[in-house]
Amino acid sequence: MVRLWFALGVVVVVLTVYALVDCALLQRSRVRGLPRWVWMFVIVLIPVIGPVLWLLIGRGRASTGKVVRSFAPDDDIDFLKGLDRATSDQERLRALEQELADLDAPDPRDLGSTGTADPTGTTGQGKQGGQTGQTGFEPKKTEPGEGDLPGRRDA
Known part of the structure; x- marks a missing residue:
């Protein structure tokens, strides 16, 4: 039975010393409830309850380290x-x-004799007889071998 009381006494002393050192070294912003000096008196004067109260109430949670401003x-x-x-x-x-x-x-090279550009690339000459398509322009005629031949892959 003496060994049990001795072991409990050692546990109480270790808990009290740990709580006292923790209270003394903890950042001021993390101490909650009472001022630091009051917590130190509570830890020393109330043997088991003081350190337990410090660990449960007086010690604030650690911040994430990131201050949001x-x-x-x-x-x-x-x-x-x-x-x-x-x-x-x-x-x-x-x-x-x-x-x-x-x-x-x-493109200045596509300008006709009037100086206006033709969007189809022609020089403003219509079909024979003065008839042009619905848009008023005749599509550009390509020479053989210029990419519109069937079977050519570069078209």
């Missing part, structure tokens, strides 16, 4: 970096649109 949009660096990326995307989009517009521009 709200910023105004012009103070948030990540938001401002996103704006730079969006601006560069807009510039890239404008450059691509300009490139497409340049591709759609009439």
